[in-house]
Structure formats: structure tokens, C-alpha cells
Amino acid sequence: MENSTIQDITSSIESKFPNCVITTDSYGMSNIVCSRESIIDLVGHLKHDLGFGFLTDICGAHYPLSENQEFQVVYHIHNLYKNVRLRLKVNLATADLAIPTMVNLFPAANWMERETFDFYGIIFEGHPDLRRILNMEDMDYHPLRKEYALEDETRSDKKDSFFGR
Amino acid sequence: MSELKINQNGQLTSLDTVDGEIATLNLGPTHPATHGIFQNILKVDGERIISAEPTVGYIHRAFEKLAERRPYQQVTPITDRLNYCSSPINNMGWHLTVEKLIGAEIPKRVDYMRVIVMELARIADHLVCNSVIGVDTGALTGFTYVFQEREKIYDLFEEICGARLTTNVGRIGGFDRDFSPVFFQKLDKFLKEFHIIFDDFTNLLERNRIFMDRVIGAGPITGERALSYGFTGPNLRAAGVDYDVRVMNPYCSYQDFNFDVPIGKDGDTYDRFLVRQEEIRQSLRIIHQAKDNLPAGNYHGDVPSFFLPPKEEVYRSMEALIYHFKITMGETPIPAGEVYHSVEGANGELGYYLVSDGGRTPYRLHFRRPCFIYYQAYPEMIKGSVLSDAILTMSSMNVIAGELDA
């Protein structure tokens, strides 16, 4: 029963959004990679027509080795009626880190997008209040990018040799 | 919630008209009643709150970046510190995520043992939340009674893993040792005697006229708004939506157990209190079933590359020595892939999004923290209420600072 539901959903998405790439991984989750131009329409279609009324999570990821697709915004979305989960991914290049905001469809996206901005520097266009949420307001870099170290670079009291670094 | 108020001239006016000065009140980061470090800058008109602007991040400890540095079994102590009132649930969730990634088969006995530990942690967390709702209304006695029971739960945790609060319990693949007979004795004693103190606490608060007058109608939220804000857990169930990860995506053999999922109606503080009370009773039911039907078997799955071999074999056999060395050094053969797994934490759906590139540490680990997501709705929930109701709303939502800031 569940397989046919996922089939219906994926065929509906494929017919409306032919540019999206849909794969199913070995853990049973369907991943959809789409472009940032169509993400809002896709999520709107999922929410209003296919019953995906619950946004589980938004997060970011940094893959510095993929050319022109270094940053990725990952959305997890859940259909509570049919118990189907989907993962949507949008790839962004470092030079052009902007993506439309999901806040108008799901108010839950407000702080999730602020957190992604805080950690990776991805700008969410149309967000009502895009500023840092977990780090200090005057921090000038985005810490979860792979080029930055975990430790505070300015600390002077810990000798790295004692910590195996 | 009434939409009218009495203004300075003694006339009845609507809540939207502001006839005095708007005062700015800083419900600052250190405040006795915000259980955790949250700042709210409130704009109040008299005693009515017009708007609130929360600031979080005062204990941001960079868990996600820290996890990229640590091998998989060393990430467990970090997950402890997410929702520290119920750390075993976070630990189990992490182990289940890694086991999903590596595709391990876990014996039924491990599942039942995990369920016992997780439900004890859920009881501990709900006891804290409910007694703290009592404290915020001035009823301190319930707090004293309930923390005595939490000491007994701490005793049980100490029996299995040696620690009280930040437990770091279990391993990838199961547990490091079987539950001892002393643990079962203590568990039997706990199950027999818990309801005495819990009934005392219930009689103090649940049908208490003063308590009910105080908490009914404080901080309500409707089911649709709650869903759109990403609520999960007892806060969502109090608003009327029955979404429980244990029922919807069962993990750890939860489908074998009979339990009810309590639902509220109005989504106000009293409903949240009652939902948590009932969940404690249902957790006790689950622990009884798990303990009575505990299957025989091994206390860990067959994952030699992730689970330390017994020490006698390490001294004698070459393979065990090599496995021991590799696991301790963190060189475990994790496949590349990405997985999302969620468990029903005490506050809702605690999710782990793990991306692995085959290396010894996670490439990207993201925690879907329920507190962070539902705290966004706080300004909407307290709009129009008085300050004391705002305090009650925050304590009834069970916002744990560690989980919020991660």
C-alpha cells in the first residue's frame, strides 16, 4: 500500500516538475533534487495537493569539493495522513547563495532558516527577520563551513600539542 | 481568552487598543522562572503583553560542528547534553540512527531493554516539567515529592551505566552489559512504590481548584497553528493532534506494546499538564509490559566492527584484538550514505540527519530539536495574556535550554 502511495506521489511530481531528479535510497526515503527556482512551487504543490502538511526540518550542508554546488539546503517534509516522508535538496553555488524563503508556506521555517543562515551564510530571500540566532550578532564568519576550525582561533591558553592537534 | 479588558477609566475596551504607555520589560536571560537561559523583550500595556521578542543562543555549544570531529561512538556523550532531563532517549536515538545507516540487525532483547530505559527517562522528564509548572504557580510541595522519585530513577540509571544524569548509556549495537538481577529488583521496587508518591502529587494538583483556575486558558494554541509551527510531542498532542513517532514510525519494537496516546483539546497549560500526567501512566504501562515479556537473547547485535569484543577474547584471539584496536581508534567501516531517523523524545520528534562519507567521523550531523522549533510560537501564544501566564506557558512547554541551543 505504501509503495503505491509513493509511486503516485513521485509520478505526480515528475509530471508537474520534469526538472527534478527523484531517487529512492536504500533506507526507504525518496530524495528529490530540484532547482531553487522551482522549490517554492514544488513545496506548495506538495502541501496543497498531496497532503504534505508538516515541515519536519530545514538544514544546510557544505560540500566544498563539488564544483558550483558547494552548499545544499535540505528540507524534510512529512505527510501525516499517509505517513510518507520526503527529502528535498537544493544545491547552491558559493558565488550565489540565495534561495527563496519557505516562511509563507510553513511558519515553522522561520527559525530553521535563521539557523541555516547563521551556520552557512545562505540568504533566504523574503525572510521577515534574517539575522543570526544562535551565535553572537557581531560574529563575522559562518562557523559550520568546512574551512573554519571548531576551536576558537584566538584562545591562547591551550597548547595544541597536549591535545593531539 | 477574553478579547476585552478594563482600561484606566474603568471602561470595557478591546484588547487591541492601547491606552496607556507601552512599557518595555526585559524578561532577562537570568530569571528564576524561565527555566533555562532565554531572553524575552516584552512590550506590555499595563499587565497585558502586546508583543514578545525572544533571543536564544545563550548556551550555544556547537554540537553539530563538534560531532564532525568525533568518531561515531564518541558522539554519544554529546547527544546526552541535548535534552539533559532525559538523556537516555537521545543516546538511543543516536544509536538507532547509526544502526540504520550500517544496516545492523538488533535482537529483540536489546529492543525491549532500550524501551525500558527510554520510558524511564520519559517519566523523569515529565516529572520535572509537571512539578515545575506547580512551582511556578507557587505549589512547591509537589516539587519536593517528585524529586524524591527522580532519585529512584537516577538509582536505576546508575545501576545500568554508572551515571545519574548524562548517562551515555548503550553502545552501537546494543548495551555493553546485560541488566543485572539487582537492576530488576530495584525496578520492581520502583514500579510497586512509584504510584504512591505519584498519586500524592496528582491529588495535590490535578483537581485542585486554585491550580485549575490558574492554568486553564493560559497560553492556548490551536491544532492547526501548532502543526504549522512544527510542534511535536506533548505540546502538539495537548492541542488535539495525535502524532506520536512511536506509533507512526515505530522503532525499537514499539509496535509490540499496548499503550494509549493521550490527546488534549484546547492546547492550554492545563491540557499540557494533563497530557504529561497521562503519558507518565502510559510509560509505566509500557515498562511493565517490557519487563514481563523480556525475551531471552543477547544484549547486543552482531556487529563486531562496532561493538567491543569481550576482554578475554581480546587477549587470546587475533581478530578480536584487531577489532578492539580499530574500534577504540575510531576506524570503523561506516558506509557512505545519508539517513534521517527520529525518535519520540520527551518533547517531541527528535530527529538525527546524518550524512556520512565513509570516514571515521560524521560528515554532517544535524539534530532536529523539537524545543527549538516549537519555541518560535511562544510570542504568539502569550500575546494578550498577563505576565504570570506567560511564565506558566513557558514552563508548561518544557523548553530545555540545552536542546534549544545545541
Added chain:
Amino acid sequence: MVNIVEQPEGHEGQGFFATSMDKAIGLARANSLWPLPFATSCCGIEFMATMSANYDLARFGSERLSFTPRQCDLLMVMGTISKKLGPVLKQVYDQMAEPKWVLSVGACACTGGIFDTYSVLQGIDKIIPVDVYVPGCPPRPEQIIEGLMKIQELAKNESLRRRNSDEYQKMLESYNIETTK
């Protein structure tokens, strides 16, 4: 007959007891320390367990927790202090009146703990002077009580002019804390 505290040395007579001023004041201060629980994370829950009936901090004189710095003697910092919270902690410390003691509970407050990250202050003694450190992650309630007992010893044996001495003022200046001398 219950002996609550040890009687200090002094001369006893019919209806009077004479002892030195600092012993009497030390006795009073040590047995009535009012703490300010600055509880941020997991150690805060162990503090709640310490306050509750099983471990009972109240029998050491700390019955009344004050959450305002103006009325407390002992600042108990429990839990991780991040860089965002540092100025808040400093302000709370500044608002306390002398004599004041600081108890740093938990590995995160002592040295940053397991969180050697960009956002965590590696120990509160970077911004305020600390009297007693209680290590542990989290420390057991018995350890927190032992930390309090050590503060009691400090309070009992402190000289009355310590807070005005040059050494103390110099120490405060090294933390950039304004002194009113």
C-alpha cells in the same frame, strides 16, 4: 542536644560570651550563605536535585535562594557559559555586594568542559574571580555540597579587612572589575 555549629574560642561567663569579632562574623557568614543559582545547563538539574529533599542544601544555611544579585552572598555558576552570556555573568557579579564568593560547578564552568568550541567561554575565571571549583560532568550532589562546605571554610576564616586590601583590589583590577576605592 544537637550541636549545630562548633563554638569558637572565647571567654564564657554568667550570661555572656566574649570572642573575637572576626570569629563571630565568620561564624555568622559561613552558616547563612544565600546562594544565587546561575544555572544554565545540565549541572542546573543536579543543583535542583541538591536542593531537593534527598541531599538538602538547606541544612547548610542556604535555605533561601535569591535570584537577585543584590541580596545574595554566593554566586553558584552551574553549567556552560557561552561567550554570548559572558557579559551577563559579569554584570551579575558586579551587582553583588561585598563580601561575595563564587563557586564554579561543573567542568564547563571551570574550564569549558568537553566543549572546546568557538562559542563557549573556556572557564568563567576568564571574566570573574572564582573561589572554589567543583569538577565533574555533572558533579554529584555530594560534590556540590563539598564545594559549598569549602566556601563555608573560606567564609569562616576570612579576615575582615580582606576585601579592602591592596592585593584584593589588584586582583579585581586584573579582571577589569571597577573598584570603589
